[in-house]
Amino acid sequence: MSAVAQRVETEADAQQELTDGFHLVIDALKLNGIETIYGVPGIPITDLGRMAQAEGIRVVSFRHEQNAGNAAAIAGFLTKKPGVCLTVSAPGFLNGLTALANATTNCFPMILISGSSEREIVDLQQGDYEEMDQLAIAKPLCKAAFRVLHAADIGIGVARAIRAAVSGRPGGVYLDLPAKLFSQVMDAAAGEKSLVKVIDPAPAQIPGPAAVDRAINLLKGAKRPLIILGKGAAYAQADEEIRAFVEKSGIPFLPMSMAKGLLPDTHPQSAGAARSTALKDSDVVILLGARLNWLLSHGKGKTWGEPGSKQFIQVDIEPKEMDSNVEIAAPLVGDIGSVVSALLDRIDGSWQAPPADWIESIRSKKEANIAKMAPKLLKNSSPMDFHGALGSLKKVIAERPDAILVNEGANTLDLARGIIDMYQPRKRLDVGTWGVMGIGMGFAIAAAVETGKPVLAVEGDSAFGFSGMEVETICRYDLPVTIVIFNNNGIYRGTDTDPTGRDPGTTVFVKDSRYDKMMEAFGGVGVNVTTPDELYRAVSAAMDSGKPTLINAVIDPAAGSESGNIGSLNPQSVVVRKK
Numbered sequence: 001m002s003a004v005a006q007r008v009e010t011e012a013d014a015q016q017e018l019t020d021g022f023h024l025v026i027d028a029l030k031l032n033g034i035e036t037i038y039g040v041p042g043i044p045i046t047d048l049g050r051m052a053q054a055e056g057i058r059v060v061s062f063r064h065e066q067n068a069g070n071a072a073a074i075a076g077f078l079t080k081k082p083g084v085c086l087t088v089s090a091p092g093f094l095n096g097l098t099a100l101a102n103a104t105t106n107c108f109p110m111i112l113i114s115g116s117s118e119r120e121i122v123d124l125q126q127g128d129y130e131e132m133d134q135l136a137i138a139k140p141l142c143k144a145a146f147r148v149l150h151a152a153d154i155g156i157g158v159a160r161a162i163r164a165a166v167s168g169r170p171g172g173v174y175l176d177l178p179a180k181l182f183s184q185v186m187d188a189a190a191g192e193k194s195l196v197k198v199i200d201p202a203p204a205q206i207p208g209p210a211a212v213d214r215a216i217n218l219l220k221g222a223k224r225p226l227i228i229l230g231k232g233a234a235y236a237q238a239d240e241e242i243r244a245f246v247e248k249s250g251i252p253f254l255p256m257s258m259a260k261g262l263l264p265d266t267h268p269q270s271a272g273a274a275r276s277t278a279l280k281d282s283d284v285v286i287l288l289g290a291r292l293n294w295l296l297s298h299g300k301g302k303t304w305g306e307p308g309s310k311q312f313i314q315v316d317i318e319p320k321e322m323d324s325n326v327e328i329a330a331p332l333v334g335d336i337g338s339v340v341s342a343l344l345d346r347i348d349g350s351w352q353a354p355p356a357d358w359i360e361s362i363r364s365k366k367e368a369n370i371a372k373m374a375p376k377l378l379k380n381s382s383p384m385d386f387h388g389a390l391g392s393l394k395k396v397i398a399e400r401p402d403a404i405l406v407n408e409g410a411n412t413l414d415l416a417r418g419i420i421d422m423y424q425p426r427k428r429l430d431v432g433t434w435g436v437m438g439i440g441m442g443f444a445i446a447a448a449v450e451t452g453k454p455v456l457a458v459e460g461d462s463a464f465g466f467s468g469m470e471v472e473t474i475c476r477y478d479l480p481v482t483i484v485i486f487n488n489n490g491i492y493r494g495t496d497t498d499p500t501g502r503d504p505g506t507t508v509f510v511k512d513s514r515y516d517k518m519m520e521a522f523g524g525v526g527v528n529v530t531t532p533d534e535l536y537r538a539v540s541a542a543m544d545s546g547k548p549t550l551i552n553a554v555i556d557p558a559a560g561s562e563s564g565n566i567g568s569l570n571p572q573s574v575v576v577r578k579k
């Protein structure tokens with residue numbers, strides 16, 4: 001019981017049991033099955049964290065709110081329950097907001113709960129401690145934003161936040177809790193009654209029969225059909241239905257990055273290693289929880305072959321997603337599980353497998369690409385190049401298919417995505433829709449906390465920098481996280497120079513840094529490796545030990561290309577200035 005609640009209890013009728021805002025927030029979260037809070041303590045939520053811990057909620061305290069927010073977001077993706085991030089007011093809130101916006105963009109259910117300063121002072125702009133109109137700032141960056149002013153409304157506020165985060169298209173929700181709310185006191189029985197258990201927070205959305213017919217007819221008429229699996233399909237946890245749909249239909253599938261493993265990358269129907277062919281030559285494409293955004297070249301242009309050569313079936317829970325970039329011939333609005341089950345029912349005796357020449361053209365392209373890649377993965381050179389190092393990590397994951405792979409960087413991301421095969425759903429967590437750097441340690445921590453599985457975070461040296469201080473958090477909570485830093489001394493590569501000779505080049509870091517020493521500073525294991533063989537041995541040992549480990553993998557500073565394989569997004573100057 002908080003000091004305030006205690007004092008009021010002794011002063012008032014000793015028979016009357018009281019509760020306060022702190023307890024009501026905790027009770028509301030617990031009632032709705034929230035088992036973990038990710039956050040950073042401070043005014044005015046320090047006691048909330050302490051009390052939540054005392055009440056049995058797992059509270060994971062971070063060093064920076066952005067990382068706590070990313071952890072909450074990916075916890076939401078992994079569990080289909082909203083991940084909760086708790087922050088202090090103004091600056092802490094703003095630090096968490098990047099993660100909230102990223103969660104919304106990626107459709108991860110998350111609730112950012114921030115303490116805030118007094119309404120009366122904020123609204124008159126009288127300069128309160130950490131004064132900021134947080135609700136107004138959060139609104140455009142999330143699905144919904146709520147503020148609770150009275151203890152009796154905490155139950156409703158938490159319920160609304162949960163339902164908004166997980167129903168329909170999931171996303172980020174902001175819940176503003178002013179400092180004064182926490183010490184508001186009310187009768188305990190009335191408080192308990194005011195709590196709301198959210199029933200059926202994400203109701204199934206069944207597709208209309210006509211929409212299913214339209215999609216099935218299109219698929220039946222296709223000569224070169226393709227299934228694209230997005231992270232929405234991974235989120236849905238309809239793994240068996242999706243697998244059955246792919247296998248019974250016989251249609252080749254192409255997984256987006258975080259959908260890898262829904263079916264194993266080694267599955268005979270995978271078109272992952274024949275991506276260009278699959279996109280360019282297909283005639284009917286069914287998008288399962290994948291959006292036609294930049295990652296799919298907006299469904300048009302040379303990636304997609306001849307203009308007009310494509311017809312799209314799109315499965316999405318959000319009707320407004322349809323026709324966002326190109327015409328969708330067969331929109332299928334509903335949740336992935338319900339839609340796939342409906343499609344599956346229609347794959348009956350009259351279904352014919354796709355034409356053999358289509359299957360063969362994907363297979364031969366795939367085999368050619370894999371054969372071309374194979375020798376590069378076996379190179380045991382020192383310093384390492386990306387392919388040699390990733391060849392080692394590919395083996396590590398093949399031997400531990402239930403491990404979770406977190407991945408960010410430029411070349412480190414783009415090459416790992418293709419090279420490291422995934423075998424199980426929701427085991428690959430990466431930069432997602434925005435291609436955002438900084439998710440690494442937050443994702444790794446939540447993956448370990450939520451699943452208890454070994455986590456391998458494969459990080460570019462630049463990407464790691466955004467969340468690197470959380471290695472202390474990993475050591476403090478003794479989490480089974482192995483971090484590999486691909487250290488090539490800079491962003492993209494480590495060879496740039498300042499043409500004026502005054503400063504370091506804008507994309508380089510301190511040469512030959514030893515990131516492994518950071519881990520040792522906090523009692524974890526640090527290892528420095530220079531060959532793929534050493535890397536394989538060090539990562540295998542770390543993952544088997546379950547001890548927090550950071551492996552500094554020395555990569556040739558000249559290895560790597562600008563922006564990995566999305567260099568075309570980087571504008572280039574067309575003017576050469578005369579000196």
Ligand SMILES: CC(C)(COP(=O)(O)OP(=O)(O)OC[C@H]1O[C@@H](n2cnc3c(N)ncnc32)[C@H](O)[C@@H]1OP(=O)(O)O)[C@@H](O)C(=O)NCCC(=O)NCCSC=O
Binds near residue numbers: 277419436565
């Ligand atoms: C936009 C993309 C979806 C598409 O990239 P593409 O290069 O077209 O495809 P990728 O999937 O990367 O595959 C590249 C090629 O490798 C082939 N490929 C894929 N897997 C394999 C395996 N296992 N073996 C052999 N070859 C393979 C694939 O068929 C392609 O060849 P072909 O079929 O022959 O073409 C991707 O680049 C992406 O997800 N980018 C996000 C990057 C990001 O977020 N960066 C953060 C910012 S970095 C900050 O600077």
